[in-house]
Amino acid sequence: MFQTADMFKAFAPFRGNAVVIPGRGGRHWINVSDQPDRDVPLGDPAMGGHASFSFGLAMARPDEKIILFDSEGDILMNMGALTTIAEKEPKNFYHFVLDNGVYATTGGQPVPNAENVQYDVIAKGCGYKSTYSFDNLEDFTNNIEEILSKPGPVFVTMKVAPEVENTPITQRVRWQKKTRDQTIADLQRELGPRKA
Amino acid sequence: MADQEGGFSPQTIIDHLKANNITHVVWLPDSETNFLYTLLTQEPSLELVTISREGQAFSTAAGLSVGGAKPVILIQNTGLMESGDSMRGWAMGMNIPVVMMVGYRGWTRHGVDTDTAATYTEHFIHAFNIKYYLVESDADADRIQVAFDLAEKTKQPVAVLIGDEFHGFVQR
Numbered sequence: 001m002f003q004t005a006d007m008f009k010a011f012a013p014f015r016g017n018a019v020v021i022p023g024r025g026g027r028h029w030i031n032v033s034d035q036p037d038r039d040v041p042l043g044d045p046a047m048g049g050h051a052s053f054s055f056g057l058a059m060a061r062p063d064e065k066i067i068l069f070d071s072e073g074d075i076l077m078n079m080g081a082l083t084t085i086a087e088k089e090p091k092n093f094y095h096f097v098l099d100n101g102v103y104a105t106t107g108g109q110p111v112p113n114a115e116n117v118q119y120d121v122i123a124k125g126c127g128y129k130s131t132y133s134f135d136n137l138e139d140f141t142n143n144i145e146e147i148l149s150k151p152g153p154v155f156v157t158m159k160v161a162p163e164v165e166n167t168p169i170t171q172r173v174r175w176q177k178k179t180r181d182q183t184i185a186d187l188q189r190e191l192g193p194r195k196a
Numbered sequence: 197m198a199d200q201e202g203g204f205s206p207q208t209i210i211d212h213l214k215a216n217n218i219t220h221v222v223w224l225p226d227s228e229t230n231f232l233y234t235l236l237t238q239e240p241s242l243e244l245v246t247i248s249r250e251g252q253a254f255s256t257a258a259g260l261s262v263g264g265a266k267p268v269i270l271i272q273n274t275g276l277m278e279s280g281d282s283m284r285g286w287a288m289g290m291n292i293p294v295v296m297m298v299g300y301r302g303w304t305r306h307g308v309d310t311d312t313a314a315t316y317t318e319h320f321i322h323a324f325n326i327k328y329y330l331v332e333s334d335a336d337a338d339r340i341q342v343a344f345d346l347a348e349k350t351k352q353p354v355a356v357l358i359g360d361e362f363h364g365f366v367q368r
Contacts, residue, residue, distance in 0.1 A: 040262075044285075045255075045289050046251075046254075046255070046281045046284060047281075048251070048282070049252070049255030049258075049282055049285065052247075052252045052255035052259065053256070053259040055256060056255070056256040056258060056259020056261075056262075056267070057259035057260070058259070059243075059260060060260045060261075060263025060265035061264070080248030080249050081247070081248070084245065084247050180290070184262055187262065193264065
């Protein structure tokens with residue numbers, strides 16, 4: 001098990017020019033990212049949808065590398081999305097999953113069968129051709145370059161430490177530096193017009 | 197199959213998708229759109245994206261739209277009702293100008309509806325304050341363009357309810 005913040009620090013040098021959707025780990029990613037206009041920290045529009053959103057973006061922009069940091073709670077809510085992603089096989093899509101075993105933003109209650117679910121095996125069974133699983137930072141760091149050199153969709157699950165929040169939602173401090181609309185506008189300006 | 201009075205041709209939908217430069221059809225098949233499937237697979241300008249639960253349609257469409265593509269959603273009313281939070285967060289909250297064509301299972305203009313899928317459909321759509329248009333035949337097809345225009349103007353999802361559930365689409 002390792003810390004999400006350490007994982008992002010290890011990942012950042014390999015990001016290249018990729019578009020990054022940092023998901024629930026966004027608060028850490030925005031501190032190390034050097035291309036904020038290519039970051040898409042959406043917060044949580046509706047739980048379970050980050051995979052499909054990022055997949056859609058990858059389909060629309062096959063010339064851009066699209067990297068998602070998803071969560072196991074999101075995966076569990078829409079596991080069927082993995083089959084669609086595997087079927088369409090976007091070569092530019094890299095699907096990382098932060099598995100902390102709990103619903104951290106609601107107080108840390110365990111997800112169903114938290115200790116026993118193998119998300120990389122599920123992804124492989126859904127049709128992802130390349131899958132990885134890491135439970136220590138050194139192994140993850142040593143494999144990042146290989147992961148990002150493979151054709152997508154690639155699925156990577158990582159055991160990370162829970163960062164539980166118990167503060168009522170209305171009292172939480174917003175960590176995003178931009179509004180959602182501004183985030184999308186900056187990304188679209190950065191990407192330019194889509195090729196037909 | 198020949199045209200029937202009051203029938204709804206799948207080609208009518210294809211024509212509207214092409215006229216509006218749709219790039220991707222995000223859908224979950226249902227019985228009333230079965231005839232449409234063959235035409236969709238034969239239309240090279242449209243890419244079919246098959247999902248496994250309707251809520252995925254809204255997040256997928258949001259990603260496509262943010263990336264500059266132009267998706268349309270094709271689902272059944274039963275699945276629309278399952279999709280409330282996803283539609284709220286990924287389509288309405290993200291200001292996605294997407295038309296959703298919704299198979300209106302149970303719709304009837306005659307007598308009392310006997311399918312609760314139909315009973316609650318319009319109540320559900322009203323709850324989200326989403327604009328919608330009922331299309332029952334080719335004679336109503338101009339409403340499809342109205343829906344596309346409104347979605348673009350408002351940057352919000354707009355529904356087309358396809359009230360042709362029981363006898364399916366008519367091929368022309």
